[in-house]
Amino acid sequence: MNLTADAADQPTLYKRIRADIEKRILTGEWPPGHRIPFEHELVERYGCSRMTVNKALSELAQADLIERRRRAGSFVRRPQHQSAVLKIADIRAEITALGRSYGYELVGRKLRAATAADRDRLGVKKAGKVVAITCRHSADKVPFAVEDRLIDLSSVPDAATADFSREPPGSWLLHHVPWTEAEHTISAIVADDRTAEALDIAVGAPCLVIDRYTWRSARTITAVRLLYPGVSHRLVARFKGG
Amino acid sequence: MNLTADAADQPTLYKRIRADIEKRILTGEWPPGHRIPFEHELVERYGCSRMTVNKALSELAQADLIERRRRAGSFVRRPQHQSAVLKIADIRAEITALGRSYGYELVGRKLRAATAADRDRLGVKKAGKVVAITCRHSADKVPFAVEDRLIDLSSVPDAATADFSREPPGSWLLHHVPWTEAEHTISAIVADDRTAEALDIAVGAPCLVIDRYTWRSARTITAVRLLYPGVSHRLVARFKGG
DNA sequence: TTGACTTATATGTCTAGACATATAATCGTA
DNA sequence: TACGATTATATGTCTAGACATATAAGTCAA
Structure with a gap:
């Protein structure tokens, strides 16, 4: 302070x-x-x-x-109120920082030729291979977030053979593809049946959605959607107005 | 890029x-x-x-x-993946940047001695006077966000007499109290009756919530809660991993 | 092997100059 | 008065040195 x-x-x-x-x-x-x-x-x-x-x-x-x-x-200068420092920790770090035990579970993993939907999500035009990963993070055995990720194999070929059953794909990418840029979109949805079951909440309960699109030197790396139950996330910003 | x-x-x-x-x-x-x-x-x-x-x-x-x-x-160095640049524009700027017409409406304004709830929200211990403001921002006549704000008059005495019927309190504060620090919390809720009516959405529809707490040199300035219909907000982050 | 001491070295800070350059202010002219 | 040329000045960049200091690495003794 x-x-x-x-x-x-x-x-x-x-x-x-x-x-x-x-x-x-x-x-x-x-x-x-x-x-x-x-x-x-x-x-x-x-x-x-x-x-x-x-x-x-x-x-x-x-x-x-x-x-x-x-x-x-x-x-x-006048303060640049339109920008602030956002802290989005790696989920594992986020959970362990809270003093809670981290749990990870791979739900599904598929290697496939990119569909039209995949290409749209990754923002690429050419068809190529992708890995689609679904997994769940938990804190003290309670579901914390579900992750739905697509990795572009033409940019990260090693991801085809990486073992995501023990290491979360986010952590794996951090160590294998450093210095990327990203764009985030935050929004809110209500849980449908599948989401409700995965997060162990009621159908219709609010969820926070973070979509992250990551690239490096004009090459798409990964697109990920994280779904959190409606609980809050803290950010800290410095030197802003209003 | x-x-x-x-x-x-x-x-x-x-x-x-x-x-x-x-x-x-x-x-x-x-x-x-x-x-x-x-x-x-x-x-x-x-x-x-x-x-x-x-x-x-x-x-x-x-x-x-x-x-x-x-x-x-x-x-x-390794990229600091836990921090990113968040762009939260002033709501008026956010709307005009999208090429839409900005509308503002003061819903309520009350000057009162701080209640226990007010003091809790502002993070202050001593009782003092506050202004409570409720207002609504719209884009092209469509509700864009509702704002519920508390201003600590012991830090910003001028706010007692400011005319918030034409100028949004966020913009007013920006020009009267520059160089502040802030902490944000983002979360998701479902709309209750009042929120649904104010935002012209269905009861039970998802809403994005941004709570912002602003201070300056250890003095609390304002606490504000912004409620957006579940549409997305874009952020841009640079040089991150994962 | 371990711990204490010494040494070498890369960075950290600082100086007293120099010339370059953008531009606010002034001056002169149409 | 309005506009164009000139001048003054604050910052921008750079040099060739200097000494300080933290610390990696080597040395030596217990």
Whole structure:
């Protein structure tokens, strides 16, 4: 909940300068649009060289707290309220972080030529082979989420022979295909018969849906749909408005 | 969808060095754990001074793409799959971005001494005054979301006299209380009678719920619950696994 | 083998300069 | 007054050094 460390306990000068300025911005002493002191003024105030001041200001600019304009100076930016940091843990990590025991069960696994529906879901045009996986995650033996996943074998051929009966496909992919990009869509549905049975909830009960589409350098990797019973998921966002 | 700009079109040397390395990391040529060349090796390769190389590597470290260890070198980090960038636009921005007409309607506004429930929702202990606001957002005259908000007047006294009949409280707060922090919780519910009527959907239909709790320097600002009909919301995350 | 000490080395920070460049502000002119 | 050219200035990038410091690796003794 604290904003930043105090300037005093910064061991190095440029960090102290950065913390000084950051504190004034985050407390509102210097509101959005405020011009912060010029580099040469800070040089004088802190009795250091311009490169030291420049390093502090460059980092603040990289963190989008200030905007720097040639000849004009450096200005406090308005918070980017449209973006926030979302924390979606790997399901196993999510469950063990709660101090609960993690359980995993492979429900089904099929290797097949991509159907039209598969290609649509993966966003690819060419036909190819895919693995379709259905599995269930549980916490303390209680169903936590069901997962329905498609992996594009033309991008991840190893997935054809991977053993998903013990390791969840999400964890497996994490270790075999790092540094991917993803797009998430969140929505809500009511449980149908199959979902209700898989999650051990009533038909018609609310479910949270997270669809994740993952790619890497313009190659589709996987598409997954996660269904959670209507319980909440926590996210934490910093430096936003409203 | 493209990972980064090519190194060639970087106008300055340190940006070119940074882009060169970033590209090798993101394409997987240098996998997590890989030791990237030492500063003195890069100095030789690019024919520049160490400060220039250092600036490139420092920025990569600040972006969490690499980890730097004294005496050991610099190493490609594993992707932080547990965090992603969430884009939650201001509702008005969200609707206008879709090219639809935005509508706003204040349903109710009450100024009162905080009840026990209010204090619990705001996470404050001391009793004080609050404003409770209920309103509805629509897109092309169709209900888009209903909002139920509490503002702590001890932190935002101006909210007592603000006119929320024309400006949504979220937008008002954005302009009056910048640089806040927030925590989000997402969940799913089924619509009860009141919700169903407000959103013009059937009783029992699924709804997406976003609860947002906002503070600033250890002072609570506002708590809001947004209810959307079960339609999806898109988020975009970069550089994740799984 | 283990633990303590020493050494080598890569990064971390900083300096006092330099020239480049975008642009706000000024000045001059039509 | 409006527009175009000039100038001043803050930031952007870069250099060739310096010393500090954490720590991997090697050394030596118990």
